[in-house]
Amino acid sequence: MTTAKDLHGDPHVERYLETNGEDGYHWRNGTKILILFTKGRKSGEERSHALIFEDWNDDAHLVVASKGGTDAPPAWFLNLQDDPTAEIQIKGDRFPVRARVATDEEKPEMWAKMTAAWPDYDDYQSKTDRVIPVVVLERA
Template identity: 50%
Template sequence: MSESTTPTDSPNKWVADHTRAYLDSGGEEGHLWYGPDGKLAEGVPTLLLTTIGRRSGQPRRTALIYGQDGDDYLIVASKGGAPADPLWYRNLVDNPEVELQVKADTFKATARTATPEEKARLWPKMVEVWPPYTGYQERTDRDIPVVILTRAS
């Protein structure tokens, strides 16, 4: 991941605003997610994920809801139940070396898609964090991936 290139944030204004607040406050304002309407979305924890664009080679950053499994972080490639995977997921499949920011802690990590056996155990954890994931899965024919992020040593 290039340290000299500033990542491009989401083109979605409220996601970009959330990301900017997260960065500017060291995670103090962005770690617990506030929805686009300004209300706390049930205290849902978020992290910042930076991937490398599979076509552009440029860093791309987005804020995502996360859970934890031991020392690993978990994210869900739901895209709200859309028929296609989110672009950030496609990027990390092509290049699993990513950067995370959780609160003020910024670090390198390796991403991988949970196996079916792992997903059977991890999906309920993520639904506990964000119950709408259940509806997202019902809305689409694709199997929504759970991604495991392991801090680089």
């Protein structure tokens, strides 16, 4: 049987949503996944993305806009730059958030938390001159 640990992109999102995260919340190497819902900056249509996350506090969660270390940021990040209002789903709980990029003061501690969860983020940063942002998703 295929589980969400074997899936990426849309198939992972679909499986997560079908099961309220029962299959898909826990992913590879102990990571946790949320689903980010943004509005396409060109299409205006809802877009959904399965992203590794860490809790920052009771009302904020962290994600990294890495796109595997490519020079271009992920589309979801560009969507949030255009409109920082979004929704996230963690397991069966879907709620509105406002996105912002971690400040220079916040980022070192937040980056350390995210690389503890997914060490490849350091490798991704070494592949590009683009500064990979940590995005803070604060409950709205």
